[in-house]
Amino acid sequence: EKGGYEHFMLKEIYEQPSVIRDTYRGRLLANKGIIQMAGIEDNLEKFLNAERIIIVACGTSWHAGLVAEYIFEEFARIPVEVEYASEFRYRNPIIGPKDVVIAISQSGETADTLAAIKLAKERGAFVFGVCNVVGSSISRETHAGAYTHAGPEIGVASTKAFTTQITILTLISLRLAKAKGTMSNSDFHRYLQELEIIPEKVQEALQTNDVAKVIAEIYKDAPNCLYLGRGYNFPVALEGALKLKEISYIHAEGYPAAEMKHGPIALIDEKMPVVVIAPKQGHYDKVVSNIQEIKSRSGKIIAIVTKGDTQVRDLADHVIEIPDTIEALTPLLTTIPLQLLSYHIAVFRDCNVDQPRNLAKSVTVE
Ligand code: F6R
Numbered sequence: 001e002k003g004g005y006e007h008f009m010l011k012e013i014y015e016q017p018s019v020i021r022d023t024y025r026g027r028l029l030a031n032k033g034i035i036q037m038a039g040i041e042d043n044l045e046k047f048l049n050a051e052r053i054i055i056v057a058c059g060t061s062w063h064a065g066l067v068a069e070y071i072f073e074e075f076a077r078i079p080v081e082v083e084y085a086s087e088f089r090y091r092n093p094i095i096g097p098k099d100v101v102i103a104i105s106q107s108g109e110t111a112d113t114l115a116a117i118k119l120a121k122e123r124g125a126f127v128f129g130v131c132n133v134v135g136s137s138i139s140r141e142t143h144a145g146a147y148t149h150a151g152p153e154i155g156v157a158s159t160k161a162f163t164t165q166i167t168i169l170t171l172i173s174l175r176l177a178k179a180k181g182t183m184s185n186s187d188f189h190r191y192l193q194e195l196e197i198i199p200e201k202v203q204e205a206l207q208t209n210d211v212a213k214v215i216a217e218i219y220k221d222a223p224n225c226l227y228l229g230r231g232y233n234f235p236v237a238l239e240g241a242l243k244l245k246e247i248s249y250i251h252a253e254g255y256p257a258a259e260m261k262h263g264p265i266a267l268i269d270e271k272m273p274v275v276v277i278a279p280k281q282g283h284y285d286k287v288v289s290n291i292q293e294i295k296s297r298s299g300k301i302i303a304i305v306t307k308g309d310t311q312v313r314d315l316a317d318h319v320i321e322i323p324d325t326i327e328a329l330t331p332l333l334t335t336i337p338l339q340l341l342s343y344h345i346a347v348f349r350d351c352n353v354d355q356p357r358n359l360a361k362s363v364t365v366e
Pocket of ligand 1: 058059060061062104105106107108109110113156157158159242246361362363
């Protein structure tokens with residue numbers, strides 16, 4: 001049932017090209033220049049009239065929500081807030097009929113997310129679900145929704161659920177951008193075409209497996225690790241750190257790269273590995289100067305770069321190359337080597353990759 005892979009997690013990492021394709025199948029019609037999703041079409045007015053979108057989720061799904069915040073605001077120019085469901089539900093939040101809530105949950109059973117949805121509904125908001133498990137509590141409790149088609153995710157650490165959530169949320173933002181006229185026609189078509197070929201690029205990103213394994217062996221005994229990214233890749237840094245924590249039990253933190261100098265830089269010494277997400281597009285020069293700051297304090301740099309990069313290569317201790325794509329779609333590619341890196345580190349440490357200690361696949365208690 002692991003399809004020849006040693007662990008479900010690895011199998012699920014490798015399924016990403018095909019499940020991303022499953023997720024956009026029938027929804028993304030690149031040649032016709034159309035995005036069609038019943039749950040959005042039926043409720044288009046609600047989305048178009050929304051004064052803001054509030055995303056509620058937990059864990060990895062919350063990270064997908066953060067990526068979506070950047071995408072929605074850029075594409076559709078709708079203000080977005082991303083909330084931990086557990087904080088939202090207990091805060092007496094200001095929310096009403098002019099808000100659209102998007103609840104993201106792989107399992108569709110997360111207790112805090114479910115409670116946040118009930119609260120939002122009581123206050124008159126329209127609630128849209130992004131779930132993976134068909135017929136789950138959250139998919140039933142929401143007014144409308146769109147399923148990711150990631151298939152069963154067995155490994156406790158979420159991988160393919162994350163990238164398919166980002167795929168769905170990107171489709172929704174593009175659909176809204178089209179309806180609102182906030183994106184030029186040529187950009188819209190460029191995104192549709194790029195999304196259509198993104199599974200091939202994810203496939204190519206999976207070829208980083210060997211280099212990720214080599215790097216994993218070098219840093220497997222590190223007690224700490226930092227992950228840095230900016231813009232669309234700041235949430236990817238958070239997700240990379242979470243993946244490492246949960247399966248290898250190494251303490252890891254994700255930060256927006258520019259926040260380094262406001263504290264975490266004090267941690268940098270020759271023993272600290274720092275994973276920096278530095279694709280060619282998106283604040284590249286800023287990230288390069290962040291890398292220089294780490295380097296001058298003897299930190300060890302593992303950089304995720306766009307294929308062909310030379311500038312970061314000169315500075316970093318290790319580079320992992322991913323294919324080029326449009327900036328807003330880079331999270332779908334930069335995530336891949338980070339998943340592989342944590343996977344191999346956990347395997348080298350003899351950790352139970354598929355069932356890490358203290359964790360459950362769905363958190364049905366608050
Ligand atoms: C991380 C992980 C958790 C879940 C979180 C939300 O790898 O699996 O952080 O993402 O418990 O779960 P769902 O998406 O099922 O609501």
